Amino acid sequence: MISPQLFGKYILIDKVAVGGMAEIYKAKALGLGGFEKTLAIKKILPHFAENDEFVTMFIDEAKIAGQLNHANIVQIFDLGEINGDYFIAMEYVYGRDLRASLRMAEKKGKPFSIEQAVYIIIETLKALDFAHRKKDSKNRDLNIIHRDISPQNILISFEGEVKLTDFGIAKATSKASQTQAGVLKGKFAYMSPEQASGKRLDQRSDLFSVGILLYELLTGTRLFLAKTDFATLELVREAKVERPSKFNRKIPNALDRIVLKALKKKPEQRYQHALDFQEDLTRFLYSSSTFSLDKLNLAAYMQDLFAETIREDQERLKEENRVMTEFLRQIEAERRQQAIELAANPRTPAPQSWEGSPVLPAVGEESDEGSESAYSETPPRPSFLRQTTTAFLLSLLVTLLFFLGREGYSYLNRTASLSIDTEPTGAQVFLNKQRKGRTPLYNLQIPTRMHHLVHIEKNGYETQHFKLAPKKRMKIEKTIHLTQTPEHGSAEIESDPPGAEIFLDGKLQPEKTPVRLDRLEAGRRYALQIRYPGYLPFQETIEVGKGEERKIRARLRSAPPKPEKALSRSVSPPPRPRKRASSHQAFGRINIQANPWAQVFIDDKKVGNTPITDHRLSVGPHTIRLYHPIFKKERVFQVAIREGKNEEITWDFVR
Known part of the structure; x- marks a missing residue:
C-alpha cells in the first residue's frame, strides 16, 4: 500500500528495498514552478544509526560516490540526517539489477545474447575506469577500489542504461573508516583470489570480479559456486577457469581469450586497467560483422523480459498519482492553518517543520512540461505536480505576508545558514548544548542577533568548540580537522x-x-x-x-640442567617393562565464517579474524566465540572435534 510521508525536503512514496543495514525508498523532491524530481532515498536502519563506525562508513559511501559524476554511475545528490535518520539521496533508476535480470532470463528461457553480455560489461568498465582514475581537488589519485562488483550492484534501466552502484565498502585514500587486515568484505562468489585470501587489494581486483560477471552472462552459469561459503572461497582462491565456450559454443575464440585473461589468478597477468579490458571488448564487438549492439537493443530486451512487471507498475503509478494528490492537499491545508495560528500569535517562532520542507505546488491542474527525473517511469506521463503558475505563487506570497504580519516576516528573515564538515566525518555537532546531527551537516538555520556555542565531538578525538555571532542571511561554512586523542x-x-x-x-x-x-x-x-x-x-x-x-x-636465560638421580649402591633387579603410552595425539579441523566478519576466540584464545580455514584442533570439546567489535555482539558455540573430520561454523551478525 502506498503511504507517502514527509522526510525533510523530500516525500517518501514507497519502500522499494530492505537490506541488512539500510532501506531504500522511492521519493520525490518538489520545487518552484512545478519542479519535480524522482529519486531514491537510502536510510540507515535505526539499530545501526547509533554505531559511529557504521555511520562513518555510510558517510564515506556518499562522499566517494558523490565525486563520481559519470553516466554509468548512480549519482548522489544529497547526504544528511533528519531526526536521527542518516540518508543518501541518489538517482532513481527505473529498471532491475543484473541479478534479477539473470533470474528472469532463466525463468523465461531468454538468456542474454553474446553482444548484450559484452555491451553490459563494456558499460560497467566505463564506470570503473572513471572511478579508478578519479583524482581529488589537489590532483591526487583517490585510488578507489569498489570491492563489491556483483550482479546486485549493476543496474539496467528499461531504457537500456547500465549503472554501477553501492560504493558502501569501496576503498579510497580519503576514507575515514579503515578496513582491518584479513577482514573479508564483498560477496564471496564474486571476489578475486587475493580478496578471498584477505590480502591487500588494488584496482585489478575489481577487474577480476568484472570477468566473473562476463563469464556468467555468456554461459548462464555461476563460475564459483559451492554448497558452503568456505568451499566457494576455496574455489575463488584456486581460480581454475574453463573456457566459457565449453558451456556456450557460440562464443568465439577471441572472446574466450579476453575472458580468460581477465580471470587470471595472478593480478600481474590480468588486465592492468579497466580501459584495457574495455578496449579489447569494444574491438571484439565491432570487428565482427556478426555482433553489434546499442542501448536501444538492450532496452527492447529488458522491456520484453519484464513486460508483466512494467504493466503492473503502470497500474501502480495511477494509484500513486491519486494518493500523492490527496497527500499534498492535506499538507497545504496544514500549512495554511499554521499561517493563521502564527498570525494570531506573531511572536511565536515559525514552525520548525517549514525548514527544509519541499515547496508544494497547487493541486488540481495539469502541465505539459517535461519530466526532470533522471528516469521517467515507463511510459512517460504528464505530472500532476507541474501545475503552479506565477500568479498563484505571487498570490500565495501576498497571503502569507498578510497573515504573518511585520513581526512574523521579520522573524523568518532573521536567520543565518551554518554548514559544518569535519575530517574525519561522522562527528556529532551540538549547538548551545543541543545535538543537531553528525557531520557533514548542511544549511542548519540558526537565529541571528545572539551568540551561539558550537561543540564538535567524536570518539577518539579532542572536542572542538567555537562561538558564532551570525548576522541575518549570513552563510557560514566551516571545515574542522579533528585531532586524535589515542586511548x-x-x-x-x-x-x-x-x-x-x-x-x-x-x-x-x-x-x-x-x-x-x-x-x-x-x-x-x-x-x-x-x-x-x-x-x-x-x-x-x-x-x-x-x-x-x-x-x-x-x-632469556638458559634453564639449569635437571639434576641426575644418584645411583644406589645396591643393585636392584630391573623393573618389569611397562606398556609404553601411545604418543599419538588425534586432531581434526575447523572452518569458521561470519558475516560481515568477526574476531575468533577458541577456548578463550584469540586466533584471528574470520575467515578461519582448516584450523587444526585436538580431538574433543572446544568453545568457539565469535565477537564483532563494531556491532558489540557475540555468539558462542560448543563443538566436538573428531579425528580427521572437518567441522564448520557460520554466523550472520546482520540478520
Missing part, C-alpha cells in the same frame, strides 16, 4: 632468542617474538610472560600510556 598504546616486544611465545594476562598471543602488540588499553596493567623451550620464562608487569609506543627487550 590506546602499543608495545614492541623482542626476545633473545627470537621466536618465543607471548602470554598476556595468561592468554597465549597468536604471534611470536619479535612482535608489535597494538591497541593495548592505556593505563591498564598487563602481566607479560615470554617463554621459550630450554629457557627460564621472562615475566614483567607492563603499562602503556595514551599513544605510547613502549619497547621491551627480553634476554
Whole structure:
C-alpha cells in the first residue's frame, strides 16, 4: 500500500528495498514552478544509526560516490540526517539489477545474447575506469577500489542504461573508516583470489570480479559456486577457469581469450586497467560483422523480459498519482492553518517543520512540461505536480505576508545558514548544548542577533568548540580537522632468542617474538610472560600510556640442567617393562565464517579474524566465540572435534 510521508525536503512514496543495514525508498523532491524530481532515498536502519563506525562508513559511501559524476554511475545528490535518520539521496533508476535480470532470463528461457553480455560489461568498465582514475581537488589519485562488483550492484534501466552502484565498502585514500587486515568484505562468489585470501587489494581486483560477471552472462552459469561459503572461497582462491565456450559454443575464440585473461589468478597477468579490458571488448564487438549492439537493443530486451512487471507498475503509478494528490492537499491545508495560528500569535517562532520542507505546488491542474527525473517511469506521463503558475505563487506570497504580519516576516528573515564538515566525518555537532546531527551537516538555520556555542565531538578525538555571532542571511561554512586523542598504546616486544611465545594476562598471543602488540588499553596493567623451550620464562608487569609506543627487550636465560638421580649402591633387579603410552595425539579441523566478519576466540584464545580455514584442533570439546567489535555482539558455540573430520561454523551478525 502506498503511504507517502514527509522526510525533510523530500516525500517518501514507497519502500522499494530492505537490506541488512539500510532501506531504500522511492521519493520525490518538489520545487518552484512545478519542479519535480524522482529519486531514491537510502536510510540507515535505526539499530545501526547509533554505531559511529557504521555511520562513518555510510558517510564515506556518499562522499566517494558523490565525486563520481559519470553516466554509468548512480549519482548522489544529497547526504544528511533528519531526526536521527542518516540518508543518501541518489538517482532513481527505473529498471532491475543484473541479478534479477539473470533470474528472469532463466525463468523465461531468454538468456542474454553474446553482444548484450559484452555491451553490459563494456558499460560497467566505463564506470570503473572513471572511478579508478578519479583524482581529488589537489590532483591526487583517490585510488578507489569498489570491492563489491556483483550482479546486485549493476543496474539496467528499461531504457537500456547500465549503472554501477553501492560504493558502501569501496576503498579510497580519503576514507575515514579503515578496513582491518584479513577482514573479508564483498560477496564471496564474486571476489578475486587475493580478496578471498584477505590480502591487500588494488584496482585489478575489481577487474577480476568484472570477468566473473562476463563469464556468467555468456554461459548462464555461476563460475564459483559451492554448497558452503568456505568451499566457494576455496574455489575463488584456486581460480581454475574453463573456457566459457565449453558451456556456450557460440562464443568465439577471441572472446574466450579476453575472458580468460581477465580471470587470471595472478593480478600481474590480468588486465592492468579497466580501459584495457574495455578496449579489447569494444574491438571484439565491432570487428565482427556478426555482433553489434546499442542501448536501444538492450532496452527492447529488458522491456520484453519484464513486460508483466512494467504493466503492473503502470497500474501502480495511477494509484500513486491519486494518493500523492490527496497527500499534498492535506499538507497545504496544514500549512495554511499554521499561517493563521502564527498570525494570531506573531511572536511565536515559525514552525520548525517549514525548514527544509519541499515547496508544494497547487493541486488540481495539469502541465505539459517535461519530466526532470533522471528516469521517467515507463511510459512517460504528464505530472500532476507541474501545475503552479506565477500568479498563484505571487498570490500565495501576498497571503502569507498578510497573515504573518511585520513581526512574523521579520522573524523568518532573521536567520543565518551554518554548514559544518569535519575530517574525519561522522562527528556529532551540538549547538548551545543541543545535538543537531553528525557531520557533514548542511544549511542548519540558526537565529541571528545572539551568540551561539558550537561543540564538535567524536570518539577518539579532542572536542572542538567555537562561538558564532551570525548576522541575518549570513552563510557560514566551516571545515574542522579533528585531532586524535589515542586511548590506546602499543608495545614492541623482542626476545633473545627470537621466536618465543607471548602470554598476556595468561592468554597465549597468536604471534611470536619479535612482535608489535597494538591497541593495548592505556593505563591498564598487563602481566607479560615470554617463554621459550630450554629457557627460564621472562615475566614483567607492563603499562602503556595514551599513544605510547613502549619497547621491551627480553634476554632469556638458559634453564639449569635437571639434576641426575644418584645411583644406589645396591643393585636392584630391573623393573618389569611397562606398556609404553601411545604418543599419538588425534586432531581434526575447523572452518569458521561470519558475516560481515568477526574476531575468533577458541577456548578463550584469540586466533584471528574470520575467515578461519582448516584450523587444526585436538580431538574433543572446544568453545568457539565469535565477537564483532563494531556491532558489540557475540555468539558462542560448543563443538566436538573428531579425528580427521572437518567441522564448520557460520554466523550472520546482520540478520
